Amino acid sequence: MPKQTILVTGGLGFIGSHTVVELINAGYAVVIIDDLSNSQLFILDNIRKLTGVRPAFHHLDMTDETLLGTFFQSGIAIDAVIHFAASKSVGESVKNPLKYFRNNLFSLINLLQCMQAASVSNIVFSSSATVYGNPDVLPITEQAAIKPALSAYGSTKQMGEDILQKTAAADNVNAIALRYFNPVGAHASALLGELPIGVPNNLMPFVTQTAAGKIEMLTLYGNDYNTPDGTCIRDYVHVVDLAKAHVKSCHRLLARQQKSRYEVFNVGTGNGLSVLEIIHAFEQHNKVNLHYKVGRRREGDTEAMYADVSLAQSELNWKAELGIEQMVTSAWQWQKQL
Numbered sequence: 001m002p003k004q005t006i007l008v009t010g011g012l013g014f015i016g017s018h019t020v021v022e023l024i025n026a027g028y029a030v031v032i033i034d035d036l037s038n039s040q041l042f043i044l045d046n047i048r049k050l051t052g053v054r055p056a057f058h059h060l061d062m063t064d065e066t067l068l069g070t071f072f073q074s075g076i077a078i079d080a081v082i083h084f085a086a087s088k089s090v091g092e093s094v095k096n097p098l099k100y101f102r103n104n105l106f107s108l109i110n111l112l113q114c115m116q117a118a119s120v121s122n123i124v125f126s127s128s129a130t131v132y133g134n135p136d137v138l139p140i141t142e143q144a145a146i147k148p149a150l151s152a153y154g155s156t157k158q159m160g161e162d163i164l165q166k167t168a169a170a171d172n173v174n175a176i177a178l179r180y181f182n183p184v185g186a187h188a189s190a191l192l193g194e195l196p197i198g199v200p201n202n203l204m205p206f207v208t209q210t211a212a213g214k215i216e217m218l219t220l221y222g223n224d225y226n227t228p229d230g231t232c233i234r235d236y237v238h239v240v241d242l243a244k245a246h247v248k249s250c251h252r253l254l255a256r257q258q259k260s261r262y263e264v265f266n267v268g269t270g271n272g273l274s275v276l277e278i279i280h281a282f283e284q285h286n287k288v289n290l291h292y293k294v295g296r297r298r299e300g301d302t303e304a305m306y307a308d309v310s311l312a313q314s315e316l317n318w319k320a321e322l323g324i325e326q327m328v329t330s331a332w333q334w335q336k337q338l
């Protein structure tokens, strides 16, 4: 039987590249689309080093309806799409909301139209726990209320889910949205990881760049929260585990195991860790000292968030396997080789 083919948009990015490797390891053929706006071509060679396969690569801007249409009409047989291609800096999206609405929504709408025209019906969508805003109850289940988004980035994830849900209800589309908690870490080989472009937005790149001396000091955004050590709590999930959740989602779509045309799953570990716990774990497991100071709270931050992951476990047969030690050591190995 020929291999089933998965189109991975944004497949050279942080989560995309790890997912490509796991898909190839699971026996799928992979085709990548990426516009290289937040990724680099050498990742393709590193994917080949890891898997022995250099996936077909198309340098393409997904907001370009004509180009994307030509790609889909080229006779390529695609069984499912994993759609990562999107802009993801929360801060930038607040300053330049139209860039985010344009890039993240045009690309999704174009993709769904092209899929429809080419009779491709399966899609996995990169969503985010950001859709929950400041949660009322912990751990957060998929039934939790969707709160008004605080950034254009957050809006595009909420709207993206809405677009998929309504398209799935009207058309022959089967969709799974994965709501990521806080993806961190890197491939154990140190061949894949998060590429730093400009000043980092998220905690782990700040931590690794501080350890590497690229940033003088880490600022801890507030230690007066109502948590055991006063710092915010998040559900950090290893990017390799996250990648495997996409592979399981493809299995589910292709095996027609969905309970409804549109499904949503939380992807986290189910465990909350504070900012100080992350800092201390990084220092302990990597045997380095981190310079940090306590600063003011960051606007828009939520006190505590962690997932109820029982639905992903029962329906996707997926569970995070890697712990905080693998997260902080792999992140540091990647930073060191950069």
Ligand code: UD1
Pocket: 090, 091, 128, 129, 130, 154, 181, 182, 183, 201, 202, 203, 204, 206, 218, 219, 220, 221, 222, 232, 233, 234, 275, 298, 299, 300, 301
């Ligand atoms: C952020 C985004 C979220 C997005 C996610 C992607 C905001 C408000 N939220 O989540 O929409 O989906 O990234 O990964 O931007 N921290 C510090 N010092 C730092 C950096 C972070 O103390 O230099 C703290 C933060 O206050 C937070 C924790 O570390 O408590 C994690 O922060 P971050 O990695 O930015 O993730 P989130 O804010 O959870």
